Amino acid sequence: MTLFRLKTTLGATAVAALLAAPAMAVDLQFFFPVAVGGGAAQTIQDLTTEYMKAHPGVDIKPVYTGDYTSTIAKALTAAKGGNPPQLAVIGAAELYDLIDEDMVVPFDDYVSADKKQSWLGGFYPAFMANSQVDGKTYGIPFQRSTPVMYWNKDAFKKAGLDPDHAPASWDELVADAQKLTVRDASGKVTQWGVRIPTAGFPYWLFQGLAIPNGATLGAPDGKSVAFDSPAAIEAAQFMADLTTKYKVMEPGTLDWGATPKAFFEGNSAIIWTTTGNLTNITKNAPFPFGVGFLPAKKTFGAPTGGGNWYLFKQSTDEQKKAAVEFVEWMTAPDQAAKWTMATGYVAPRPDDWETPALKDYVTKVPGALVARDQLKYAGPELTVYQNVAITQYLNDALEAIMSGQKDVASALKEAQAKATAALASYQ
Amino acid sequence: MSLWDKLATLGGWLLALLWIAPLAYAVWTAFHPAAYETHFDLLAPLTLENFPAAWVQAPFARYFLNTVILVTVILAVQLVLGTFAAFAFARLRFPGKQVLFLLVLLQLMVMPDVLLVENYRTMRILGLTDSIMGIGLPYMASAFFIFLLRQTFLQVPTELDDAARIEGASLLTLIRRVYVPLAKPTYVAFGLISVSAHWNNYVWPLIITNSVSARPLTVGLSIFSASDSGVHWSVINAATLMTSGPLLVGFLLFQRAFVQSFMRAGIK
């Protein structure tokens, strides 16, 4: 491109902007990540098209933005460039950072009083735990998940275990996993008892140990963390013991993406992964399998996860109103049911589960109910200010523990110190 | 055949098998059901269903077209801008030449990817977000190419240059008739680097584009990558093959011509 043509383009753009008639329809754009296989992106597109048919006054453009990480990178870049979307589906755990960046506004101001009750008040409390701040709702649960345990019933039978009884406590998990860990004559392991993927973002499944053990990692106000409490250290020690002491889990950090395959291949008899994997595992597991709660210590428990709708600040009131109406429609039971069936995410409202579609679905896929029922024990995913950085400190510590580079207590103490320093300016 | 030749052949084949392993694996998984992703059984049933499964997840034909347009436009502009700049640095005398040249070379060390936020802002002012032009513009002057071509131009014998000038050729004619033909290998070599780099570029296109009409292939492929629900090698690899296949076949067909196009002079 020569300079001349560059200038022409510039001029043309300016002229076009001046001549453009005021838009009749409200234009909206939203960013969404895709973190499950299958036609998730297509489902979003279809739902949006359906909405626009019924609402000719709005023009909505869904923008696929890669995974969660690239979605927030793109949203922040666009916002700093003065061109943010009106809506985005971003990780629920990014709540405080989005507020901190002054990018989002609560939905409350654009919702009528009775809707506040019926709509905002209608989600599972476990999902709202990291969606609201000071009574204001910043995130509307959408593609939410929680980790569950999957077990290979054939392997249970072979090990002399009851294939219909999942290990319900840490002790049972260890006992069962020891029976499920199979070694050949040379001592080489041909089947591991359990696999908790710990590469990349181990903090999430670690919370599946911390929450049952009574450890709350992040304060509700998002301004402090407790990584090195005795309960957290005990939970991390248990995770490390699975490989070092009980020798029922493959040593080193374990990849998240290869975990379902490890299950199918009989490499691991029990796996922990998101309920978002249910569709995949149902389709591809070559053996009967069970889905259960994560095992209990003091209580049952698991973190929530996944993404919420956020409403962006830099848009007109008209756009915000239209955006909120759209989100309300997208999270209404009929649409939530479609979304859950397409992706395997947990439908986030009790009334979603009363729809004929979902009622029918759970008779076919009873495992889908496990995640829902586990919600009453669930705690929020670690959600604090500077969330990605602070989560990373914890990830580093857990990876160091699992790959045998540091001992549990000192790794977590180090992470705590780093997090405390990073959060100092928020006190 | 000497022992040495036999050893070399053996080693070459081992190395080649190692290098083609990812492609071989991609072919294996793409044409077999997912259950055979990790079992290499010669009698495994063949299937074509992974291709339509991948095809429906993103508009790959459009992405492919976008990528082709993108790499072509970038390369074309890089070559034109680079030729003029390289000629000026190689053969014209003007004040501030050294300083300017150093300023250009700085780009070798500054990754455009770390300047995302600033460049996004600029694109917005230019009205070029969400366009193929917006993806390509930051790359359209390549310091590496200017440097490379300047080296080549410096080696053009001044007698040739003088002769053409005496005949009254304008600078443009001189560049077109004398310099460009002599630097053909440099153009080919850089063309390869440029196409390869932009064929693979991911982060900036993802940030700057919003719609199917501008997105390149890598963004389309990413739909299979970071997945909550585990890696589906069969479908990912079917998509990879569909999108890389044309290039591979092209190389297979034209590899002789391609290598020879570097010609006598080589890259200097």
Next chain:
Amino acid sequence: MRRETIHAWLMLLPALVVLATFMHVPAVETIIASFWSTARGARPSHFVGLKNYERMIADPVFWQAMRNNLVYALVTVPLSMGLALVMALLVQGRVAGRAFLRMAFFTPTVLPLIAVANIWIFFYTPGFGLIDQIRGLFGLHAQNLLGTGSTALYAVAAVAVWKEAGFFMIFYLAALQTIPTTLIEAARLEGASRWQIFRRITLPMIMPTTLFISVNAVIDAVRLVDHIFQMTQGGPDNATNILFFYIYRVGFQFWDTAYAATLTVVMIVILSLLALGQVVLIDRRVHYK
């Protein structure tokens, strides 16, 4: 004389405008940003002097990323260049199946790293991954190459070598074609061994190409991180965190733009020193030829 200056400027202007707009101006903004704090929403940034640099000096992850990057470069640069030359020598001769070999070596160039990373994850997967399946044939135990601190960096470096070597081969192949066969034949008549021919004729003749490739190899040793995003995300415990990956993480995941700017400045300085050294080398060769 003045006409020449005008011509020069006209020829340079388009390239300079692009470079200035998308590189110099934002780069200067980056340098300035490194002396300020990160703005967050309602809290504007303020001048902090050298604080970001002090923080960097005290940041163990930064030093680890530097060390990792050094190892990564020391593995990928010589290995990818050496293998590229070996490959080129192989497919230049009359080896059986030359077309197949050429294509095999060329595959990494056309397969996008974002797609291939998943294949490598399978290769490295402990237990049922390809490498462990092959090791299993020899009765060897499973090993977790990506999940162990001591091996992960080499495992991702191997992917980079795979990606690079085939690409560089093409340039070596082109360079080898330019060596006059008469030169080699003459040497052979005089009884020179293969090694002597390689050492005394081939290597010096392809020296310019070697320098050209080395610039690319060094830049890529810093820039090539796409596969790290997918394969390890810098882990376990930063074992595969290299400088550019760290900059991206700090800047676009932590949104600590000021600190990312500081790290960027350091990277630019290091790369400048490296690249300037190489450029001077290449320049010398051309001038004193």
